[in-house]
Amino acid sequence: MLFPKWKEIFIICVCAFGVLFALPNILPQSFLNKLPSWMPSQKVYLGLDLRGGAHLLLEVDLETVINDYLNQTLDSARTTLRKESIPYAANFPKMMAKDQKAVEFDLKDTQKTGKAKTVLSAIDSDFKVEINGTHVIMTPNEEALQKRKYEAVDRSIEIVRKRVDETGTREANIQRQGDDRILLQIPGLQDPSHVKVLLGKTAKMTFRLVDENAPEILDRKKATAPVGCIYLESSESGKWIAVKKQAIIGGETLIDARMGYDEYNRPEVSFSFNKLGAKKFGDATKENVGKRFAIVLDNEIISVPNINEPITGGHGRITGHFSPERAQDLALLLRAGALPAPLNVIEEKTVGPDLGADSIRSGLLATFLSGLFVLVFMYLWYSSFGLIANIAVIVNIILLIAGLSCLQATVTLPGIAGIALTVGMAVDANVLINERIKEYIRRGEKFIKAVEKGYDLAMTSIVDTNLNTIIGMICLYQFGTGPVKGFAITTILGTVISFFTATTLTRYIVSSLMKLKYQISIPM
Secondary structure (H helix, E strand, O other): OOOOHHHHHHHHHHHHHHHHHHHHHOOOHHHHHOOOOOOOOOOOEEOHHHHOEEEEEEEEOHHHHHHHHHHHHHHHHHHHHHHOOOOEOOOOOOOOOOOOOOEEEEEOOHHHHHHHHHHHHOOOOOEEEEEEOOEEEEEEOHHHHHHHHHHHHHHHHHHHHHHHHHOOOOOOEEEEEOOOEEEEEEEOOOOOHHHHHHHHOOOOEEEEEEOOOOOOEOOHHHOOOOOOEEEEEEOOOOOEEEEEOOOOEEHHHEEEEEEEEOOOOOEEEEEEEOHHHHHHHHHHHHHOOOOEEEEEEOOEEEEOOEOOOOOOOOEEEEEOOOOHHHHHHHHHHHHHOOOOOOEEEEEEEEEOHHHHHHHHHHHHHHHHHHHHHHHHHHHHHHHHHHHHHHHHHHHHHHHHHHHHHHHOOEEOHHHHHHHHHHHHHHOHHHHHHHHHHHHHHHOOOOHHHHHHHHHHHHHHHHHHHHHHHHHHHHHHHHHOOHHHHHHHHHHHHHHHHHHHHHHHHHHHHHHHHHHHHHOOOOOO
16 A cells, blocks of 8 residues: 555656646637647547538449459550560450450460460469460469459558548548448538549549640541550540550659649649659650640540650649649649549438437436446445545546547547446446455454455456456457447547556555555655
């Protein structure tokens, strides 16, 4: 029951910091804005079921992922055969069919099938190459396809998170559901149309040279693109412009993009390449001075600037008839990167703030009543020791709110249930301790000795109980979804804090009271 000074200071500091970090949750925002920068101002965020907001279920188009994979292999096969001087049939496919599961084409010379199989097998070890006569079939193994699909969903989640965060939205819940779906919940957002537009864009950006010999047309059906070119529509002029199929450089080398204004105060987007991208772009512009190149986003030309001089600094600007909002969205999309496949919204729900307010009232009422009943019971049953346990419960709630604020956690209705459960669990340890103390007093032990033994001998049971609870909550967090994870986090945090308040804080309070009564000297 003797506490050294350093431990007393530690306990007091923990409680003081808990109050300091919990206060922002009850103070008005206008007051928080006036506080100095070093003062804590983090709050606990409210989830979708408490605050209202938008719920979107997105589906990743995995067929496009596989189709792109096969087309890349097809292009590599064409380039490799050409490099090795192995002739192939004129019906070499230009694009894989949407539902095709293998790369197929024909060779011209049966004498070179052996060499063709060798060089084609070296393109990608995940493809099995078979040649029947002159017909070539390159089939990817199932493990490689599943890996591509899994990585595509993971990459999509990362891009969705970046795009949502860039809009200024915070505490969004983004998680995988099943093999090809992404759950997106944005608390406080009542109109998700803008977010849907941003998520609907794949944002694949490329820089392509313009074919100056091909005419610009208004009707795509009235002209055929030259060999090695394709017609794409320009968002600036509404005309179709012929551009090279082979891109100078792709958007994957972009490292930054920002909205700004040009010398005429018109919105523009400035961008920067990494070292590799800057070199490629510099070499391409050096070789094509005086020509035009097209900046293509999702198969639409957004700008067609002239190359007046080599652009070797790794920086560029996209100008056009942009509104500030469109320029800001374009910069956001380029910064976040391209989606590996289109996202389709298959479910959309909006939770109104009134429903969230009802949930808050119900949850807080339940928490308040449960806490009140616990406090009254503890005081009636254990008298002054029950009062000390009640102080520990109140400090426990304060520290729990402070902890959630520091983590900037998002609290949902199950999270409030976890807080209510923590209130009940917070006195479990005190019940064990107090019953032990009563037991030793009945045996005739002196009061101070009974208190000391009560705390010491109840410790094993308290550790076992809390450890089992934490293990169960870790499993819930690992295998559960968003709201279940919220419940697990609040319960784990509450359990750890209750262990401190029940075994250390109450012991310190009892020790301080006995020190005052019996004038016990505390050694340093």
